[in-house]
Amino acid sequence: MSRLAIITGITSQDGSYLAQLLLQKGYRVHGLCRDMEKSRARLASFLGFPVDKITLQETDITDANQMGELIRSLRPDEVYNLAAQSSPARSVQNPRETVLVNAICPLNIMEAIREAALAGTTRFFQASSAEIFTDRAGAPQNEQTPLGPRNPYGASKALAHCLVGSYRASHGLFASSGILYNHESDRRGKQFVTMKIRDAVAEALAGGPCPVTLGNLSARRDWGWAPDYVHGMWLALQAKSPEDFVFATGTAHTVRDFVEAMFRRMGNVTLRWEGRGVEEKGYDTSTGKMMVAVNQEFFRPAEECVMVGDCSKALQTLGWRHTVSFDELIGLM
Helix, strand or coil: CCCEEEEECCCCHHHHHHHHHHHHCCCEEEEEECCHHHHHHHHHHCCCCCHHHCEEEECCCCCHHHHHHHHHHHCCCEEEECCCCCCHHHHHHCHHHHHHHHHHHHHHHHHHHHHCCCCCCCEEEEEEEHHHECCCCCCCECCCCCECCCCHHHHHHHHHHHHHHHHHHHHCCEEEEEEECCEECCCCCCCCHHHHHHHHHHHHHCCCCCCEEECCCCCEECCEEHHHHHHHHHHHHHCCCCCCEEECCCCCEEHHHHHHHHHHHHHCCCEEEECCHHHCEEEECCCCCEEEEECHHHCCCCCCCCECECCHHHHHHHCCCCCCCHHHHHHHC
């Protein structure tokens, strides 16, 4: 019989791409959701997504009893925990919700696997984040970089990351964390800055609100293509032994680079930059029109940290590498 996988957060960018990958590999896929009708509609909105080939199940992943019953009944081969409260800014306003979803839910899943005596057969993947690292560690970061999260989101992900290591060591669970750096696609949620930039640039080029207003243009991030990263998730659970892996491109780009590339790709507009810090502005070199401005309110704490990952372990152990360049990524979005 084909392998069975459970995916939490299946309606997310990563969850949908992972489901497609697993289906292509012959898996039976169960996706956990809060609202069947809304989840089916969202997945159907993704171009080419085979909604009828997956099984959606309404499940409260914060309920340990529900998760326990589900794991015992399905006895999955693999569980991928991609569900998360994923906004660092929102985590400051809602720390309890953030810790519940991001840390207690993976704990519930691992405990359910242990209690069902499936530690030797069910493999577990936890979607971790570069936000777990300290901003004083330098760049690039790897699996040995000290933890030192700067907000409740990062703290909750760090707790889950440590719990994975604990269950691996104490209970023999095949549990791996993927430390995922920023990864994008046209399925990315509208609340993320990359999608806000894309949509704002499209509106500005169509005669809408202009200039595009952003925060720290010098903030540097390691941006990759989402399908590459979900492939890494699957590879992590096919390894001989459970380990943690950084998935990243190894190259950082500024927000300035991102918005500049988006204007170039979407409207063949080249920007000229003037000023510094909150006074910096971007002008269309052809018309002289101001296209980009900065607003101090959009700055995030600790953005001077260069978030760029060293994925050499994933390359050496799993044979994983990213396949899409930064410029290609902008085009695909």
